[in-house]
Amino acid sequence: ETGVTQSPTHLIKTRGQQVTLRCSSQSGHNTVSWYQQALGQGPQFIFQYYREEENGRGNFPPRFSGLQFPNYSSELNVNALELDDSALYLCASSLATRPASYNEQFFGPGTRLTVL
């Protein structure tokens, strides 16, 4: 069974640029959640996708957007990067039989984004 993978591992961007982060879900999982983790803080929920549709969103501006593909892999896009966007971005996959059901989330190793 393949676990959750993310790419790239590290990324350096400058203010105003755009970035795309990628996540491959664990085999058999249909739900992916994205989190932002600043240094020394807990992960903050960005949004979740279930069967290619957004299933909930945290307190992040619209310049944070996402996609989920038919194979359940996912992308997180961030436009107009700001210095405060520097963080570890984690994706977590789970298996849900409907949007609202128990599901343990398995996290990927994360992408470390640095905005200069």
Next chain:
Amino acid sequence: GQNIDQPTEMTATEGAIVQINCTYQTSGFNGLFWYQQHAGEAPTFLSYNVLDGLEEKGRFSSFLSRSKGYSYLLLKELQMKDSASYLCAVRDNNDYKLSFGAGTTVTVRA
């Protein structure tokens, strides 16, 4: 909104017991999770409580009191590899997101 509090740091000796407390005030509740996160790595699932009481899993136990908005994670027979950050997370009624505390960094000393 969600407010989840846990201590910032704890230090304990190898072989000892450490208890990490977590208090929460949330607009909804549908389960509390504990995760372990080593530096530079992904969080890994440790335990899940949705009903009051104690859940035991090997050296790790987790307790929940919903009326008090309180949970703790108990780590027994501490090993050096237990040095990590421990994250308390609450799932709300919508089931789609976890709200995390800032994490407790546990340092195990020989």
